Amino acid sequence: xxxxxxxxxxxxxxxxxxxxxGEIYLLLKDSIxxxxxxxxxxxxxxxxxxxxxxxxxxxxxxxxxxxxxxxxSFLCGVARNKILNHLTRSGTRLERSETEPGxxxxxxxxxxxxxxxxxxxxxxxxxxxxxxxxxxxLQREALLLREMEELSYKxxxxxxxxxxxxIKGRIHRARKALAVSLAxxxxxxxxxxxxxxxx
Amino acid sequence: MNCTEVRENLDSLIDSELDxxxxxxxxxxxxxxAGCRIEYENLRTVSKSVKRxxxxxxxxxxxxxxxxxxxxxLEEKKEAAKRDRPGLFVFGRLAFGxxxxxxxxxxxxxxxxxxxxxxxxxxxxxPGSRDAYLTDDRAPATKIIEVPIVEEKIVRVxxxxxxxxxxxxxxxxxxxxxxxxxxxxxxxxxxSYVRDGEYLTRADLEGFQPVSEMKLNIMxxxxx
Numbered sequence: 454x455x456x457x458x459x460x461x462x463x464x465x466x467x468x469x470x471x472x473x474x475g476e477i478y479l480l481l482k483d484s485i486x487x488x489x490x491x492x493x494x495x496x497x498x499x500x501x502x503x504x505x506x507x508x509x510x511x512x513x514x515x516x517x518x519x520x521x522x523x524x525x526s527f528l529c530g531v532a533r534n535k536i537l538n539h540l541t542r543s544g545t546r547l548e549r550s551e552t553e554p555g556x557x558x559x560x561x562x563x564x565x566x567x568x569x570x571x572x573x574x575x576x577x578x579x580x581x582x583x584x585x586x587x588x589x590x591l592q593r594e595a596l597l598l599r600e601m602e603e604l605s606y607k608x609x610x611x612x613x614x615x616x617x618x619x620i621k622g623r624i625h626r627a628r629k630a631l632a633v634s635l636a637x638x639x640x641x642x643x644x645x646x647x648x649x650x651x652x
Numbered sequence: 653m654n655c656t657e658v659r660e661n662l663d664s665l666i667d668s669e670l671d672x673x674x675x676x677x678x679x680x681x682x683x684x685x686a687g688c689r690i691e692y693e694n695l696r697t698v699s700k701s702v703k704r705x706x707x708x709x710x711x712x713x714x715x716x717x718x719x720x721x722x723x724x725x726l727e728e729k730k731e732a733a734k735r736d737r738p739g740l741f742v743f744g745r746l747a748f749g750x751x752x753x754x755x756x757x758x759x760x761x762x763x764x765x766x767x768x769x770x771x772x773x774x775x776x777x778x779p780g781s782r783d784a785y786l787t788d789d790r791a792p793a794t795k796i797i798e799v800p801i802v803e804e805k806i807v808r809v810x811x812x813x814x815x816x817x818x819x820x821x822x823x824x825x826x827x828x829x830x831x832x833x834x835x836x837x838x839x840x841x842x843x844s845y846v847r848d849g850e851y852l853t854r855a856d857l858e859g860f861q862p863v864s865e866m867k868l869n870i871m872x873x874x875x876x
Contacts, residue, residue, distance in 0.1 A: 471723055486714075491706060496711075578701075582705070601703065632695060
C-alpha cells in the first residue's frame, strides 16, 4: 500500500531539500515503477520513465498544486504522458473497440483461459499477467490506477483527463475481460463464463 | 432494480463508488439473485487478484542511479537559479561586507530604541562596559575588536529590558594581540550623536575587516 508523502515533506522537497526529495522517491518509486512496467511491458523503459518522473519532480516540483490532487496523482500524470509517448512511438494501439475479440486473447493468439493454456500448466498468476497484458492500454491504465493505487474514479479521470463515466466503463470492461480469461480458476466458472458472455 | 441495472453497478460497488441507497439496493438484489451474485463474486476476485499481483518492486540497482540523477538535477536547478538572479546572488555574497561598507558610508551604529512603546526609561551605554560590548558565544576565543559605544548622552527611550542588535564585529590586522582590543578600540575614531530620535555612533573602521555577526546587549541602567 502506497504511503502518500505529507505536506511538510513535499514542501521541503520543492524548496530543494535533497533529503526530502530522496524520501519522496522511496515512498513513491514502487508505485510509479509498477505502473510504468505494467503499461509498457518493458522493464528497461519503465526504469527510464521512473527516473524521468522523479527528475521532473526535482526540476518542476513547484508546478504541483495540492488542491488539485495528491503528489502521486501529479507524478502519475507525468508518468502517463511519458508512457503514452513511448507507446505511440512503438506503434502500440491505445484502445480497442469493445467488440474486438483481441481483448480476450493471449499474446500467442489462443484464448488465455482455454483448456490448451491449462494443459500447458499456466499458473493463475501467469494467466492473470497475460490477461492484464492483453488489455488495451487505456483499459489497463484505468484498472491499474484503481487496483494498484486505489485511486477513486474521479482521481483517475483527472490524471487521464477523461470523463468519470468513461473511466468506469474502462474498468468494467477490463475486469470482465480478465474474468473471462480467469474463468477456469473462478468458482462456478462455467456458469460464470456463461453469465459474463450473456451480460 | 433489475439484473441489467445491478450489473452496471457491480464495479462501482466493488470500488466503493456507490451512494448509500444504491449500494443497499444492489446488495439486496445480489442476495436474492444467484447469477448476479456469481458475477459480483468473480469480478471481486479479479479485482483482488490484480491488486495482489500488480505492484512490482523497483530493482535495488535503480535506487542509486535515480537518486544520483535527482541530486544532479537539484544542483543544476540551484545553479540556474543563481544565474537567473545575479543581483540577488551578488547581494548575498556581499551582504556581510556590505555591513562594513554601510558603517563606513553611513557611519552609524543605529539602535532603534525609540519606536517600541512602553513606559520610558533612561538607558546609558558606557564605553568600556562589558554590558555594551559585543559578545560572541559561538567562538569565545575569537580575538575581536569591540567597537565601543561612547557615553556622551543619556537618551530617553522606551523601557526595554534587553535589546538585541545584530551588528558586525571588526578585527584589525591578521592576528590582533590580547591587548589589542582596548588599544585599537581607542584608536577607532568615534562620534556619537542623536538624530531623529535615534542614538547613533559613528565609527571610522578603515583597516578593519568583518569577522562575524555578533549580538550586542544593551542593559538598562537600573539592571546594572
